Amino acid sequence: MKIWKYSRWDFMMLVLSIVQFVTTLFLAVRWEEWSTFGWVASFMILTAMTVYNIIVVSHLFTHTPWFSSPQFNLLVSMFNSINIGQSVQAYQLTHVRNHHRYNNDRKGPDGKTKDTSSTFRDASAGEHVGVFRYAFWGAVESLLSIGRALLSVTRLWRVGAHEQDLLGLASKTPIRRTRELRQIQLDRMAHFVATGLFLMISWKWFLLCYLPAFFVSLALVNVQNYYEHYGALPENTYANSVSHYGRLYNRLTFNDGYHQEHHLRPLTHWTQMPRVRREFGDKLDSVERIVSPVPALLGAFHLNRKQLHRQRVVIVSSETKTFSKVAGR
Numbered sequence: 485m486k487i488w489k490y491s492r493w494d495f496m497m498l499v500l501s502i503v504q505f506v507t508t509l510f511l512a513v514r515w516e517e518w519s520t521f522g523w524v525a526s527f528m529i530l531t532a533m534t535v536y537n538i539i540v541v542s543h544l545f546t547h548t549p550w551f552s553s554p555q556f557n558l559l560v561s562m563f564n565s566i567n568i569g570q571s572v573q574a575y576q577l578t579h580v581r582n583h584h585r586y587n588n589d590r591k592g593p594d595g596k597t598k599d600t601s602s603t604f605r606d607a608s609a610g611e612h613v614g615v616f617r618y619a620f621w622g623a624v625e626s627l628l629s630i631g632r633a634l635l636s637v638t639r640l641w642r643v644g645a646h647e648q649d650l651l652g653l654a655s656k657t658p659i660r661r662t663r664e665l666r667q668i669q670l671d672r673m674a675h676f677v678a679t680g681l682f683l684m685i686s687w688k689w690f691l692l693c694y695l696p697a698f699f700v701s702l703a704l705v706n707v708q709n710y711y712e713h714y715g716a717l718p719e720n721t722y723a724n725s726v727s728h729y730g731r732l733y734n735r736l737t738f739n740d741g742y743h744q745e746h747h748l749r750p751l752t753h754w755t756q757m758p759r760v761r762r763e764f765g766d767k768l769d770s771v772e773r774i775v776s777p778v779p780a781l782l783g784a785f786h787l788n789r790k791q792l793h794r795q796r797v798v799i800v801s802s803e804t805k806t807f808s809k810v811a812g813r
Contacts, residue, residue, distance in 0.1 A: 486552045490753040494550040497541045504533045504567050515689035530697035535704045537567050540737050546576035548753045562674040569698050570630045571671035577653040584750045587724045588713040603713055618710050623702035633672055641672035711783020712743045715774050717792040723773035733779050
């Protein structure tokens with residue numbers, strides 16, 4: 485029986501997931517024994533683990549689930565929902581079916597973006613919204629939404645009628661739709677049980693360390709997404725994202741830096757991202773695009789980044805549809 489769906493190297497991310505959970509429990513148990521330095525270290529460790537899991541481990545899992553067995557993937561989704569403090573299946577729907585479909589689009593004639601995480605959503609005149617507003621207000625919105633889902637005990641954590649975005653992204657195929665919505669319910673249930681466990685171990689740790697670390701993690705994940713698209717050209721298939729090709733970073737993050745390539749082939753396994761870079765090399769090299777010298781999380785240090793979204797552009801898409809656009813109009 486084949487265990488790993490794509491590559492046995494995915495076992496490393498499973499190990500990292502287990503290590504994160506065990507470490508989180510350890511930090512909760514030992515919280516009241518530590519000095520101020522220990523509290524600060526606990527906060528930093530929790531933040532780093534959560535950010536890494538969201539932008540690397542769970543992110544890759546939503547695109548290429550690790551196991552051949554649907555049951556194993558179901559359990560991984562529940563387990564990492566504890567680690568990232570939200571449903572992995574809900575993350576998959578909003579990220580893969582929304583973000584990767586609309587690719588950080590600009591506002592349309594109705595004044596709205598189709599990509600709900602677009603950096604243009606709350607801005608005007610064709611500009612990106614400010615990074616601080618995007619990061620921290622986005623974190624507030626996410627925290628409120630997650631909290632409401634976590635406390636939906638009376639409906640047994642099912643997706644509610646008020647969650648039209650999620651319901652609209654779920655599969656239209658009845659069997660698959662039922663499975664996806666059921667998975668969100670199971671993820672939320674696992675998250676709820678784990679939250680209860682954390683509170684029982686140390687409610688002080690939960691309120692003074694875990695929650696602040698989780699909020700900062702959400703904000704940092706937003707910073708990551710912001711600089712993966714900041715300055716890029718949404719209308720160009722080969723320039724709508726920002727890649728970073730640093731060897732060390734990509735080794736430590738399972739090729740997370742190949743973001744433009746990831747948008748070109750979102751269902752390609754992380755081990756194949758360099759191959760995608762070679763496959764589209766001529767087209768990528770033929771257009772003006774942004775390649776960052778630093779990882780997206782440090783995008784603020786990419787000084788003098790090009791602002792391609794401000795240029796007048798004439799694009800011929802991969803579907804050979806031709807149109808013109810003036811940025812900001």
